[in-house]
Amino acid sequence: MDSRSRYITTPEDAEQFAASQMRDMGFPDARVTGRGADGGVDVVARRAVAQVKWMHSKVGRPDLQRLYGARGAEHSKDMLFFAELLSPSPYTQDAVGYADEHGIGLFAYTSDGNLFPVNQHAKDFVAGIDQVRAARAARAAFMVTVRTVVWSSLLVVSICGLFISVLTVPSAAPVWLGFLALSVLGLVLARVYQPGVK
Structure with a gap:
């Protein structure tokens, strides 16, 4: 992914970055929820929900289960998860397996604004960026x-x-x-x- 030439230094920066990336992926109404307490959804759009982790230890299956549960009965909504790249992979193997099974796009981002798809669902969303551009x-x-x-x-x-x-x-x-x-x-x-x- 291309760099946005901005540094992500706070959780709010990370959420704004994720919303911007989602808009590029074809979710033009993506916006930060601004709820404060982590309720499982940090960015919403008419057709998608996303959770964003900043300066977080490895994302595990429970984190993805919270996103899946937060989506509720709106099963047509896409699910995306953004985690800061602090190690070779910000996701546990169990989390990646759960995401693959439930259609969650996993992304890793760097503090300088680069985004990397982690699983096939994320790669499919990235293909959407190319189509939008x-x-x-x-x-x-x-x-x-x-x-x-x-x-x-x-x-x-x-x-x-x-x-x-x-x-x-x-x-x-x-x-x-x-x-x-x-x-x-x-x-x-x-x-x-x-x-x-x-």
Whole structure:
């Protein structure tokens, strides 16, 4: 996963980081619950719940069982667990087995904002990040194309209008020159300013 160029130094930072990662994974409404006491869910979204551990010893099966129980009867919700990478694996083998059996995505994160999938369910969520980013890039590229077509059309109309006005109504030529200048400027900006396209 890519670094978010921020340091995670508090439990609140960790929760905000997890919520941000979930939004990238395709849960746009992911937000920190802010409940304070650990009730099993630290981040919620319409389609997912997550628990986040910061500066914690190895996460065991009971931690995952709390998340599973906190999800309640809403079995369609995805479950994600984020734990700080303080050792080669922040999860016990028993926890990984439980997560695999119950469809919980396990993630490890570092204090400098890198995220690593631990099990296959987490890798599937990460694939969602790539899909979301690809969709954003495609949408941005489409908008560049639309702007280019609009400004190009205005440029063609301006050139035609200028040509016709010079032949028929010379006094209208300055108006068409203005449209021509505007359309050239718009076309240049449409090609130069491309937010979201890399």
